[in-house]
Amino acid sequence: MANHSEFPLWEVFIRSHGGLNHKHVGSLHAADAQMALEHARDVYTRRMEGVSIWVVPSTAITASDPADTDPFFEPARDKIYRHPTFYDIPEGLKHM
């Protein structure tokens, strides 16, 4: 049970239909990118769940820190002028 034989971890992203974004669906183990792609096909698209697959080494992902939640996401909260409902327009005005 040699340690060096453990396949590294990959994250799998799948486009479920043409026109949609790739979405994270899970992870798996594979020795290389090619194998990861094929494993993703065999593991995550057995029920026609996808038309396109991305695989990314898990170690290549940089994630935001939960401790940064406030400085990262809070400032957007009060910028309501970015949303259309912030603006008053006369009733009856169409197509806007």
Added chain:
Amino acid sequence: MRDFLLLLADNTQILGHRLGEWCGHGPELEIDMAMTNLALDLIGQSRNYYQYAAELEGAGRTEDDLAYLRDAREFRNCLLVEQPNGDFAHTVARNFLFDSWHYFFLQALCQSNDERLAAIAGKSLKEVTYHLRWSSEWVIRLGDGTEESHSRIQDAFDNLWTFRGELLTPAPFETEAASAGYGVDLHAIRPLVEDRLSDILAQATLQRPEDGWMQSGGKTGRHSEHLGYILAEMQYVQRAYPNSVW
């Protein structure tokens, strides 16, 4: 036509059966799942052929009657597919020898003048394109992996090489099928198969074994001892409880 269909059906059914034996015992979960996918594709293909053969017979028999109630001497599959799984290298080598033939065979079968056969071939070809890719990549990985994997896969090819000739040597019913236009001319696909074999073996840094004496007989029902055991297992429930619906 019946023998030709049974050849295709039995080949895929028996190889699918062998791959099914791996389920739960693969070298890693992902690889286990990949092999089950191959098995499911192959058994699915065999059902298409059995169903067609049963319909042509017109005797009210079903796919299961053909799969479960014929004895070894009536099976038409090549000797290669009934060979035991052995280690993972043997399974990979066996699959690769089969896939590299199957792929070009199906490509040609898509041109069959029998519409139903051409349609089955077309559908199967998509699956087998993936099978060939899977087994080719594993041949290369094992051949060009570690010393141990290299010697295991080389050993597997050395052992299985003698069964490869049968794939490309037509039985009388295949010659008839080819000349009637619904079958495949094996001589025509031979160079394609040989090229692919040489190419992948070279990439895998493997020695191509000598083309010595080739075993044959499967297509005409003279099998290795292994098939009897496969059928003993496979057909046991049907035989022990005859005339039952499962």
Added chain:
Amino acid sequence: MSTQVSLEERFQARIDAEQKIEPKDWMPEAYRKTLIRQISQHAHSEVVGMLPEGNWITRAPSLRRKVALLAKIQDEAGHGLYLYSAAETLGISREELYNELLSGKAKYSSIFNYPTLTWADMGAVGWLVDGAAIMNQVALCKCSYGPYARAMVRVCKEESFHQRQGFELLLTLSKGTPEQRAMAQDAINRWWWPSMMMFGPNDSDSPHSAQSMRWKIKRYSNDTLRQKFVDMIAEQIKVLNMTLPDPDLRWNEERGHYDFGAIDWTEFNEVLKGNGPCNRERLAARRKAWEEGAWVREAAMAHAAKRQQSV
């Protein structure tokens, strides 16, 4: 924010508010440990669970049954994989988890230490064992740990055909010859009590339950889920026109539930201790697969390294 609440209190508050905990969030060490234990046990159960059914792949009596069985067992490999991945987000590797299983340190569901003796067992396992498992799993779709909950959603979606597959198989046997009917009844008799035990000890004897419920990594008590299972199966078996091996089973109008007999926990504890009919061979099969796969995995890694160098 201004009042000094402890991390632990804040954590519990998030859980009480039905918020999901994600891998990088702060969590009590005991929560992490309990989750690793629970998720990996679950993963091991899926993977070991492939073996009793795998036993019948080569003997499946029709091609249709054979592909269904293969697909179902393959799903179990997938479920094991999803669950190992969920456990890995907690900072433990799959290989470490395997080692715990193979060394006998980690547990898996005892049900898989029973043998599958006839083809009807494929029906009983699908209907009863998967039926019991799915009760647990549906509840876990709402568990507090995000990766586990998401894995469960995926598992439940895929499992939905498993129980039907088992029931349909038994239904076919129930409409068949006397031998087939007897085979089906025998399988139900053998699998009923072990399935009931899958929900774990009675609530009064379940040591970890209270904390796990508070953490919402367990959403219903063992006895609640077991009762739900009995109520479901007791109705479904009427369609099969068969019986459950429990003379005390009867509808209780007052409770609105089925009453059932006492479970023989002596057997359960023995199987748990490793004395089930198949404990040794199940582990031996997994160990063999893992050990014989070592050179394959090493080769793939060696090849990947070579390929990377040559780029």
